[in-house]
Amino acid sequence: MNKVFMTGYYQGVVEVAPAALSAAKVEELAVTMTIQHLRHAGVAITTIHDFLVDEIHANERVVNRYIGDNADQLETAQAQILAGAFNN
Template structure:
């Protein structure tokens, strides 16, 4: 991933964190942001290893969380996101 893409994706991740419902715990916000970022980058054709490295090295996301979510299908990622958001209401 180029420097520009890393900067954009860092902003994407931070945007998810900043706009997440305030009632969510930090762990749930991280889960939402990681799931959304994985889904976005996979749709853009970014390799799984690059996504993993970006989230764990650049963002500092929990490696266990990234490993748990990174191999989910698009539908499973959407379900994970919906589950997090549903817990806020």
């Protein structure tokens, strides 16, 4: 994975996130989706962490909260974030 592709994926999530989400929830959604996508593509966890923190400048606490989650946990977190956008 090159950085341009990874950055584009993250930015794409940010751009299509529901407007009802706060900036913090949009970041959380983008982080969880990026982690899941890149792990599925075989990118090492340390590479994903460093990319999100050093290149994207995502909140390191958010990254650290989700970096060790498996696909089911990431999907659950994403569903909860999106449900919050439509239940308010």
